[in-house]
Amino acid sequence: MREVRHAFVETRGFPTHVAEAGRGAPLFLLHGWPEFWATWEPMFERLPDRFRLIAPDFRGFGESGNPTTGASDQAGPDMLADDIVALLDRLGIAKAGFVGHDVGGYVMQRLAIRHPDRVAGLFFFNCGTHGVGARWRDPEQINEIWYQTFHQMPFAPTIVGASRDTCRAYFRHFLTHWCHRKDAFDGVLERWVDNFLRPGNLQGGFNWYISQNAGRLAVMAGTAPKPPMITQPARVLWGRHDPVLKSAWIDVVGDYFEDVEAGIAEDAGHFVHYEQPDLAAAEIAKFFERIGYRVQQ
Numbered sequence: 001m002r003e004v005r006h007a008f009v010e011t012r013g014f015p016t017h018v019a020e021a022g023r024g025a026p027l028f029l030l031h032g033w034p035e036f037w038a039t040w041e042p043m044f045e046r047l048p049d050r051f052r053l054i055a056p057d058f059r060g061f062g063e064s065g066n067p068t069t070g071a072s073d074q075a076g077p078d079m080l081a082d083d084i085v086a087l088l089d090r091l092g093i094a095k096a097g098f099v100g101h102d103v104g105g106y107v108m109q110r111l112a113i114r115h116p117d118r119v120a121g122l123f124f125f126n127c128g129t130h131g132v133g134a135r136w137r138d139p140e141q142i143n144e145i146w147y148q149t150f151h152q153m154p155f156a157p158t159i160v161g162a163s164r165d166t167c168r169a170y171f172r173h174f175l176t177h178w179c180h181r182k183d184a185f186d187g188v189l190e191r192w193v194d195n196f197l198r199p200g201n202l203q204g205g206f207n208w209y210i211s212q213n214a215g216r217l218a219v220m221a222g223t224a225p226k227p228p229m230i231t232q233p234a235r236v237l238w239g240r241h242d243p244v245l246k247s248a249w250i251d252v253v254g255d256y257f258e259d260v261e262a263g264i265a266e267d268a269g270h271f272v273h274y275e276q277p278d279l280a281a282a283e284i285a286k287f288f289e290r291i292g293y294r295v296q297q
Contacts, residue, residue: 002022002045004019004020004041005019010090013067016057016065017063018091019038019040019054019056022052023048024050028098029053030056030108033103034171034175034192034205036061036063039273040053040055040273042273043280046277046278058083060075061205072207072210072211073210073211074211080110081110085115085118095117097120100122100123101124101125102125102126102245105126105127108122109127116232120291121293123283123284124236125239125273126247126272127250132219132249135246136219145244148209151206152206152213156206167202168189175189175271178244178269179271230256231258231259234260237280239269239270239275250262261287
């Protein structure tokens with residue numbers, strides 16, 4: 001793998017850990033849960049000749065700090081989007097391309113709405129939107145979203161973090177069940193365990209679900225206002241076999257983006273970028289080439 005540069009950048013009162021590789025137009029890679037910057041290593045191996053790849057850890061994830069301690073509702077998509085803008089400012093980047101997955105995809109949507117002048121283009125892996133609505137609670141979905149409630153329980157970090165074995169068992173579940181290629185994370189599972197056993201990281205990740213809960217319930221109930229249309233060019237590549245963010249939900253993507261191309265990765269589940277990295281890298285490069293994003297802005 002190409003050399004990865006690591007730095008800590010003070011943003012909004014806490015240090016943001018940033019992993020970088022390559023040179024050229026800045027391309028931010030925004031991770032999901034249960035992930036951290038290293039989920040983008042396959043892209044670091046494949047795209048450094050085209051872009052300056054920048055993979056930050058969100059607050060409370062990976063090696064980044066967290067301005068709050070314990071359970072917090074200050075880690076939702078608006079908060080994380082504003083953190084990314086602060087990082088752009090500190091890095092001296094006026095506008096960038098963005099690639100996001102899972103949590104990162106939600107953050108990118110809010111980033112595009114709240115700070116449209118900072119976004120050149122958006123590439124999503126598995127893009128849940130407001131339009132999913134009540135389908136979150138369909139009978140076949142209920143058994144897939146239990147963790148979103150469990151993560152809000154005050155005892156959740158203690159249970160998951162009781163030992164290395166309990167932590168490994170917990171994250172192995174998601175890194176296999178959510179994958180179509182079941183062995184995709186086998187070689188890095190211990191790194192994931194190390195990451196989430198870092199002090200505060202279990203709660204840091206769980207805070208996303210605490211912060212999202214009211215909004216998610218409103219979406220399910222149909223009472224959440226529809227967000228503004230996203231005007232920046234966008235591309236969605238959705239893993240066919242994702243059990244939690246179901247590929248059937250691609251049918252509403254066009255209701256939330258003015259300029260979007262959406263398609264299916266037939267041989268992937270939730271983690272397209274890790275399960276099919278060659279396809280993921282090729283599609284990222286093709287999209288940003290199509291929109292003319294080639295040089296640093």
